[in-house]
Amino acid sequence: MNRRTLLGGLFAAASVPALSACASGITSLDSQGSSSGGGGSSKGGVTIGTANFTENQVLGYLYAAVLRKAGVKVKVRPNLGTREIVIPALKAGDIDLLPEYQGALLNYLAPKDDSAEPGTMQNALTLAMPSGLQVLPYGQAADSDCFVVTRETARKYGLTTLADLAKQNGKLVIGAAPEVKKRRVGAIGLKEVYGVEFKEFKSLDSDGPLVKGALKKGDVDVANLFTTDTDIAADDWVVLTDPKNLIPSQHIVPLIADRVADDTVRKALARIGNVLTTAQLTELNRLVDKDKKDPEDVANDYARQHGLA
Amino acid sequence: MYELFKNLGTWLTSGANWSGSDGIAHRLAEHLQYSLLATLIAAAIGLPLGLLIGHTGKGAFVAINLASFGRALPTVGLVVLVFLAGGLSMLPVYVALVALAVPAIVTNTYAGMTAVDPEVRDAARGQGMRGHQVLFQVELPLALPLIMTGLRLALIQVVATATIAAYVSFGGLGRYVFDGLAQRDLVQVLGGAVLVAVVAVALDLLLSGLQRFLFRHRTA
């Protein structure tokens, strides 16, 4: 049982006629995505899992809103943990659907793959997919990992790109979620691609209060955040650019179990993927983090306003 | 399972895992520091409280209920609450650990005091001993075994719970548990858990040894 499902039922009833689906044209059902694993059915309901940060919960509830509109019974399990935890849970059948990010997911499934462009990444993802799982077409919204420093730190060490970090090898402390220590878009890739070696890796959280607090306080010099975080602009932090493309394209992509992936689900998720933009997603995150709105309410309101629910 | 334990052996015996600021040796020292300090603070609060209640017989009902109320406090909630109120420091961790340890110390100290034979107490008073003399020369020594039990229980719970420090970015052996969870590295989680258990058992044996040493002249 989870606490949002009760509220969810109320909102599912309110539906508005669809206005303009397929606005962006980036995705179309025919041209991309995998064709594997026919025969799934969402009749028995779909359980959506989400990782342990705000945006993923917003996305999970957005998926829930459009699926409900399509007549699918959904249940959302928010805040389950890191990708390292939720993907095994997806394989095991504890959950059926996850909002994912192209590049990060590809790094997890095929660490050696260096595709960077969304289309080739989608193909690479399809190839790397474990049996029983598939990715659906990616949406137009994207949210990348990024590495930021305070304006002061940037000035002090002359930092504008990730490559500049290597000039300060052994001096700087990086703060990030614990899993980033072992990820390519993280300590490992920064060392391999840019030759960066930090003085210390501090295990904090995924774009949460610990990592942002530590950056503000000066406990860490470099912080791993997400580009859709409005605090970056608000606090005038400097995002270090990535000239060697360590950080891949991170379009949002539904990762789903074959067992529930039928046409109803595909179509519904393609609609949200086509409508939601990065700027809108950033604003939804802000509503949850700053205005303390429920991720579920924020998602439902958005879906209603855009004719998705 | 077998694989997990084999890897645990490698993890525990690899020299590289023991050294450095995130090495086992350092994490062990941090864990001991958190646990011992928290238990000391809890003892400084709980012992006088338990002795006072036991000696005077006043406020027992309130204290015992407060203690069981304290046992219900969710550690995670307490840590987050103090963090939100006061920002990032070790304070949330110590508040939660002390809150966890005080009830065990108070209830056992009080129980030890009430277990003292009233006739012995009266006899001491009859010999002209003053209140504080009765407390420190008669009641306290007799209550000591149960007081020690309370301290041991508190310490074991604190050692197991000090893992929470890692949730709010600090060190200790909990680092392996929380990092291992995030990375789904079960060997690391198991390693952290085993080390915590070893520390708890070792400290408990140490305290029970101390207890036996202190009471070696006593015939039971």
Place this chain on the structure above:
Amino acid sequence: MTIDWSWIGDHTDDLTSLTLSHLQAAMTAVFLGVLISLPLAVVAHRIRPLRGFLLGVSNVLFTIPSIAIFVLLLPVSGLTRTTTVIGLTVYTLVVLLRNTVEGLDSVPAKTKEAAKAMGTRPLRTLLTVEFPLALPVIMAGVRIATVMSISLVSVATYIGDGGLGQLFTDGFQRNFPTPVIAGVVLTILLAVVADALLVAVQYVLTPWRRRRA
């Protein structure tokens, strides 16, 4: 740190369902704990050599951090309620086993001999004489195990469960004290109410103790 009362007002349904889910996890664990500890306690009580072993194992289990138990169960039972319940049950065993053994020990040998002399079979003696007499000590264990479980459920929030514990991680991530305060208060209330109910149950189950008091 202020409480946003309107948030509480808007979330009474959520708070209710989380409280119920919290209670369900804790109660299932205590129930299973009792079910497992009773036969184990009888074994530990009757067979001396096993006693030290069983109590020792349960004591060591108690020293393992609860979060680690939940995580280590992931390969077995995944991100499910089952993981939460197994983890909590392990913890209740420590208290329940120790108290049940002590309770059985406290039954006077003469009482048991009297039952034997009257031709009562061992199993019947256990059920109709020993358990009832040990009940006060066993119930004390059940009360401690219940309060402890209610307080520990929230740790399972790290594996996506945890009942009211979800309010803690939510409030933490969003720097939002209201859900955290609500969660702490409800957890304590739950523990106090459950404890009071158990006292009432014990009162009903042991009528012979009432007359004495």
